[in-house]
Amino acid sequence: MLSKSHLAKATAIGVAIALLSFSVYRFFITPTVGPQGLQVTEGQVRELIAGRDMTAGYFVLTNHGTESVTLTGVSSTLARSIEMHETTMRDGMMRMRPITTLTLKAGEQIKFEPGGLHLMIFGVPTITEPFPITLFFTDDQQVSAQLYTLNR
Numbered sequence: 716m717l718s719k720s721h722l723a724k725a726t727a728i729g730v731a732i733a734l735l736s737f738s739v740y741r742f743f744i745t746p747t748v749g750p751q752g753l754q755v756t757e758g759q760v761r762e763l764i765a766g767r768d769m770t771a772g773y774f775v776l777t778n779h780g781t782e783s784v785t786l787t788g789v790s791s792t793l794a795r796s797i798e799m800h801e802t803t804m805r806d807g808m809m810r811m812r813p814i815t816t817l818t819l820k821a822g823e824q825i826k827f828e829p830g831g832l833h834l835m836i837f838g839v840p841t842i843t844e845p846f847p848i849t850l851f852f853t854d855d856q857q858v859s860a861q862l863y864t865l866n867r
């Protein structure tokens with residue numbers, strides 16, 4: 716039979732494991748929605764091509780709030796700079812160009828994805844996982860997010 720102290724110890728370990736798996740679950744499955752109702756999901760970053768220090772990043776941004784918001788920039792402590800780019804087709808050629816702002820209406824969702832809107836990440840010597848970014852919005856709002864490596 717288990718003594719009282721053994722039982723207490725086993726219970727404490729059980730609680731610790733439960734808390735740990737709960738936080739891991741929350742971290743990967745249900746990202747939190749910020750106070751402004753802004754949510755970043757599916758954050759991904761491409762591995763570097765050998766010899767280069769720039770890459771591309773993607774994510775899904777959802778405005779769960781009741782007002783429109785404007786994304787004005789993105790940065791990372793691990794990159795020299797990050798630009799928002801859009802991809803366009805002109806004369807049968809795929810081109811990309813920087814955009815400076817992006818407005819989301821209330822309830823709107825915008826996808827940064829391969830072949831469309833994307834982040835160009837410059838001056839990044841190595842990709843760490845998760846790769847931290849911060850999104851800046853008008854009215855001094857900020858949202859932090861993590862990008863995970865996309866192995867393609």
Ligand SMILES: [Cu+2]
Nearest residue numbers: 800811834835
């Ligand atoms: Cu680009």
